[in-house]
Amino acid sequence: MIGLPRDGRDMAEALAEARAALTTGDVPVGAVVIGPDGGIVGRGHNQREATGDPTAHAEVLALRDASERLGRWRLDDCTLVVTLEPCLMCAGATVLARIPRLVLGAWDPKAGACGSQWDVVRDRRLNHRVEVIGGVREEECGELLRAFFAEHRGVAEAEA
Numbered sequence: 001m002i003g004l005p006r007d008g009r010d011m012a013e014a015l016a017e018a019r020a021a022l023t024t025g026d027v028p029v030g031a032v033v034i035g036p037d038g039g040i041v042g043r044g045h046n047q048r049e050a051t052g053d054p055t056a057h058a059e060v061l062a063l064r065d066a067s068e069r070l071g072r073w074r075l076d077d078c079t080l081v082v083t084l085e086p087c088l089m090c091a092g093a094t095v096l097a098r099i100p101r102l103v104l105g106a107w108d109p110k111a112g113a114c115g116s117q118w119d120v121v122r123d124r125r126l127n128h129r130v131e132v133i134g135g136v137r138e139e140e141c142g143e144l145l146r147a148f149f150a151e152h153r154g155v156a157e158a159e160a
């Protein structure tokens with residue numbers, strides 16, 4: 001459960017991905033996958049609006065990107081870094097990819113599946129469990145989301 005000094009730097013990369021989601025009006029969530037040599041091997045940001053795909057979450061896209069680059073589905077020597085606590089789908093995908101270590105920014109008390117509403121990544125009924133390091137650059141990650149939803153509500157009110 002110990003965070004590393006580099007987790008903050010890696011989260012800065014995930015935050016850059018999250019900001020990229022704003023260009024298509026997507027909720028700003030970003031993720032990167034760190035490979036065994038410490039370099040970024042996968043990137044993704046939420047593209048649900050951009051693609052019309054309900055599964056186009058940042059984590060799923062980053063895991064796909066990493067698997068493609070490394071040529072394997074088993075990412076048991078990688079770290080997943082994401083700005084928001086993964087949902088049920090993404091927590092499931094993290095387990096299926098055999099990710100050993102998850103670094104997350106803001107917690108998601110409503111839909112988080114890595115300790116908040118559920119704890120899929122540490123469920124003893126599954127054959128793989130993930131170390132979770134939470135709250136890395138939590139303020140920045142949360143503020144990006146709060147600003148997005150504040151603006152969104154403003155638009156909805158203006159259109160009403």
Ligand SMILES: [Zn+2]
Binds near residue numbers: 087088089
């Ligand atoms: Zn998700």
